[in-house]
Amino acid sequence: MRIYVCVKQVPDTSGKVAVNANGTLDRASMATITNPDDLAAVEAALKLKDETGAQVTVVSMGPPPAEGMLRECIAMGADDAVLISGREFGGSDTFATSQIIAGGLSNLGVGPEDIIFCGRQAIDGDTAQVGPQIAEKLNIPQVTYAAEIHKNGNTLTVKRLLEDGYMTVEVSTPCLITCVKELNQPRYMTVKGILECYKKPFTVLDYEALKDEPLIDPTTIGLKGSPTNIFRSFTPPQKGAGKMLQGSNEEMVKELAESLAKKHVI
Amino acid sequence: MSLEEYKGVFVFAQQVDNVLDGVAFELLGKGKDLAKDLNTEVTAVLIGSGVKGLADQLAEYGADRVIVVDDPELKEYRTEPYAHALASVINEYKPEIMLVGATAIGRDLGPTVSARVKTGLTADCTSLEIGDFPLVAAPGKESEQKHNQLLMTRPAFGGNTIATIACPDNRPQMATVRPGVMQKIAPIASAKANVVEFNPGFTPNNRYVEILNIVKAVKSTANIMEAKILVSGGRGVGSKENFKLLEDLAEVLGGTVSCSRAVVENGWLPVDLQVGQTGKTVRPQIYFAIGISGAIQHVAGMEDSDLIIAINKDEDAPIFDVADYGLVGDLNKIVPALTAALKAELGK
Numbered sequence: 001m002r003i004y005v006c007v008k009q010v011p012d013t014s015g016k017v018a019v020n021a022n023g024t025l026d027r028a029s030m031a032t033i034t035n036p037d038d039l040a041a042v043e044a045a046l047k048l049k050d051e052t053g054a055q056v057t058v059v060s061m062g063p064p065p066a067e068g069m070l071r072e073c074i075a076m077g078a079d080d081a082v083l084i085s086g087r088e089f090g091g092s093d094t095f096a097t098s099q100i101i102a103g104g105l106s107n108l109g110v111g112p113e114d115i116i117f118c119g120r121q122a123i124d125g126d127t128a129q130v131g132p133q134i135a136e137k138l139n140i141p142q143v144t145y146a147a148e149i150h151k152n153g154n155t156l157t158v159k160r161l162l163e164d165g166y167m168t169v170e171v172s173t174p175c176l177i178t179c180v181k182e183l184n185q186p187r188y189m190t191v192k193g194i195l196e197c198y199k200k201p202f203t204v205l206d207y208e209a210l211k212d213e214p215l216i217d218p219t220t221i222g223l224k225g226s227p228t229n230i231f232r233s234f235t236p237p238q239k240g241a242g243k244m245l246q247g248s249n250e251e252m253v254k255e256l257a258e259s260l261a262k263k264h265v266i
Numbered sequence: 267m268s269l270e271e272y273k274g275v276f277v278f279a280q281q282v283d284n285v286l287d288g289v290a291f292e293l294l295g296k297g298k299d300l301a302k303d304l305n306t307e308v309t310a311v312l313i314g315s316g317v318k319g320l321a322d323q324l325a326e327y328g329a330d331r332v333i334v335v336d337d338p339e340l341k342e343y344r345t346e347p348y349a350h351a352l353a354s355v356i357n358e359y360k361p362e363i364m365l366v367g368a369t370a371i372g373r374d375l376g377p378t379v380s381a382r383v384k385t386g387l388t389a390d391c392t393s394l395e396i397g398d399f400p401l402v403a404a405p406g407k408e409s410e411q412k413h414n415q416l417l418m419t420r421p422a423f424g425g426n427t428i429a430t431i432a433c434p435d436n437r438p439q440m441a442t443v444r445p446g447v448m449q450k451i452a453p454i455a456s457a458k459a460n461v462v463e464f465n466p467g468f469t470p471n472n473r474y475v476e477i478l479n480i481v482k483a484v485k486s487t488a489n490i491m492e493a494k495i496l497v498s499g500g501r502g503v504g505s506k507e508n509f510k511l512l513e514d515l516a517e518v519l520g521g522t523v524s525c526s527r528a529v530v531e532n533g534w535l536p537v538d539l540q541v542g543q544t545g546k547t548v549r550p551q552i553y554f555a556i557g558i559s560g561a562i563q564h565v566a567g568m569e570d571s572d573l574i575i576a577i578n579k580d581e582d583a584p585i586f587d588v589a590d591y592g593l594v595g596d597l598n599k600i601v602p603a604l605t606a607a608l609k610a611e612l613g614k
Contacts, residue, residue: 011423094377095386124423126543127389129377132345136381141473142345144374157478162370164538165482167342171475227386227436231399231417233429242574242590244581249603252593256575257607259591265551265573266495266519266612 001054001113001173003045004105005078006134007038009062009069010124034069037119039186041179044149045117046077046187052151054115055079057108061089061101070202075193076186080201082108088207091223094125098133099225103215104205110138113154116176120145128178135176137215143171144178272437275301276361278352279310279324279332280371282343286320288491289367291450293443294328296394297365298451301330303396304414309333309361310459313351315341318461325459328451332459333359339468342480343371346473349378354466356383361438363416365394368442376442386433387440392447393419399432416441421543421566446491446547483538490539495521496550498541498568501528502557502578502597509534511601512556518608524548526558542567557597560585577601 011030034042045056058073060066061084070081084104092100105116116135121128128144135142147166148159154173159166161180171177189197210216219225245252260266275297279290290310297308310329312320314336321332335351352375356364366372366379368390380387395417403411416439419430433439490496497516499509509523516523525535527542541548542564553571558564560576560583568574569588576589577597586592593600 093386094389095381095384098377098381125389126422127377127387128373129380129387129389132374132377133381136349136378139473141475142374142378143475144345145370160370162480165480167480168478169344169475170478172472227384228388228431228433229399231401231430231432233422233427235426236421236428242586242588242592244586244592244594249595249599250607252595253600253604253607256591256593256604257611260552260608261611263573266608 001052002111003048003054003056004108004114004116005038005041005045005056005058005073006101006116006118007042007058007060007069007073008035008122009060009066010035010122034072035119035122036181037121037179040181040183041117041119042073042076042078043184043186044179047184048115048151049077057082059084059101059104061085061097061104067202071197072189074197074200075189077193080203082203082205084205086206088222091226092221093226093228094127094129094133095227096221096225098130098137099215099220101130102134102137103210103213105134105138106215107205107210107213110140110174112174114174115156118176118178120178120180131176131178138176140174140176141171142176142178143169146177146179147182149177269437272360272362274306274309274361275304275363276309276311276365276438277329278364278366278372278375279312280367280369281312281314281317281320284314284317284320286323287367287369289369289445290324291327292445292448293365293367294324295450296443296448298328300363300394300396300416304362306362307331309359311335311352311355313340313348321459321461325457326453326455329459331462333462333464335464335466337465337468339470342477344475344477345374345378346471347468348375349382350466350468352379353382355464356438358464364438364440366440366442368444372442376440380440385436385438385440387442388418388420388431388433389442391418391420391441391443394441394443399434415439426562444547446549483536490522490524490541490548491546493522493548493550495519495552496524496548497521497554497556498524498526498558499529499556500526500558503529506534511598515554515601515605518605518612526564555585555589556601558585559583560588
């Protein structure tokens with residue numbers, strides 16, 4: 001059994017976010033991290049590896065520096081890593097991204113016992129689309145928002161989070177599961193893992209390597225293969241500053257209560 | 267794909283246990299605006315088992331037509347039969363625009379269907395309008411400018427930028443829309459829609475999953491998306507017990523307590539009370555932000571509130587940038603004082 005984990009390197013949007021004058025993100029000045037939901041996916045795969053001895057392969061599509069993130073996943077315990085990288089893949093929206101990753105996974109081979117893990121969503125795009133679209137393009141079942149995963153033979157029992165509770169579903173392999181952060185606590189890299197992460201197999205799949213895949217076609221990848229186009233992008237306008245109340249606590253609350261009453265909002 | 271064949275604004279009418287979700291009505295409200303601009307009609311797509319009776323309700327909220335896909339396989343939401351149903355409706359009726367609520371169901375269904383019908387999907391939109399793409403035609407390329415396009419606006423990068431996205435060469439133009447963002451219309455009593463039944467047939471395949479059980483969380487609390495007044499607490503409240511101060515304030519005003527993500531992570535309040543990007547989007551008449559620093563992820567979920575009142579001990583907290591009234595100080599002293607002052611003002 002092989003477990004593929006799709007991971008993405010993202011700018012750390014929880015820290016200070018730098019925005020260029022034209023409204024685009026100043027990625028160069030920001031720290032990059034492994035997308036948090038994807039780390040939960042890595043941990044879910046490593047747990048299954050601990051239980052079943054499965055081979056865990058981490059897969060990312062991105063520019064060459066994403067290698068560092070993939071090596072970190074190996075240092076956590078993954079067996080090997082695949083970086084899908086090429087100029088032809090740049091500018092992809094979710095449709096084209098999922099097309100390329102599905103093409104890459106097909107190329108690596110998705111067997112009847114295999115599982116693909118993804119994060120629920122990446123913190124930069126926030127779309128939560130790539131996982132389900134990969135499942136669609138590989139024609140395999142999917143379960144999104146997984147908060148608990150158990151494996152019995154070739155079926156998985158997955159607890160899927162809903163807004164007002166959860167449902168438990170049973171799905172057979174091969175399948176794709178998207179994980180939420182609440183699923184687990186990702187393990188740390190080990191010293192041994194860090195020492196050995198440069199000795200483990202690392203494959204780069206470029207356009208040449210994938211061009212014969214049925215899913216990969218100049219009209220389905222990159223900017224050309226993306227149905228959606230950015231029309232404009234801007235920084236959200238700041239609302240004008242309100243009124244800072246002054247004085248003692250009693251004076252402040254009295255003024256507030258009176259203005260609310262005067263405005264008839266209470 | 268011949269784009270001219272695609273007509274009409276379609277809305278996925280999400281239902282669970284044969285009860286329509288509020289987002290279905292919100293999408294109909296927005297769909298009506300878009301349809302007016304395009305001089306076309308709004309169609310609700312109702313998928314489920316034994317759901318035909320809900321069509322009148324969709325008509326009251328603005329649907330001109332309701333396409334019903336009714337089959338026992340559709341009793342509970344499962345990706346495969348629902349994706350088959352919605353994709354088949356799209357292939358048969360060829361909508362120009364397809365809107366889906368960005369719920370746990372919609373965010374699963376939307377991407378699957380968009381990949382199946384090979385079109386673009388913009389996630390979690392907060393604004394939709396009809397316009398030209400590109401906005402200004404490139405000189406000499408006036409004929410390439412497309413009119414009457416759906417321009418889909420959404421926050422990205424954790425709300426730090428806002429992007430407007432178009433889907434000029436594929437149909438339908440698909441968008442998922444955050445619940446709570448669009449406005450429903452006042453229902454038109456006894457309105458009727460043209461009801462069309464369509465069933466593409468369902469044969470279980472390897473992509474069908476089996477549902478073992480569904481557990482609904484006990485609803486201990488009011489729905490914060492419907493509340494007129496929200497008293498929201500953050501990490502600064504300090505403890506679960508301290509939320510009593512906020513409950514007292516909420517009680518005087520007939521409001522509801524809500525919270526930031528930090529509060530949920532600390533286990534002080536349940537997740538269904540969380541406001542923000544990963545929680546709910548709210549737009550009450552008054553939003554009290556108490557002990558909430560105002561991270562962009564939180565502000566994204568409440569900035570459209572009519573009136574924002576922030577109480578925080580840190581005068582540099584970013585919440586004051588969006589607040590209409592700001593009070594700097596110890597919430598343990600200010601909140602009880604405010605409760606008392608409001609009580610007096612209201613003559614209670």
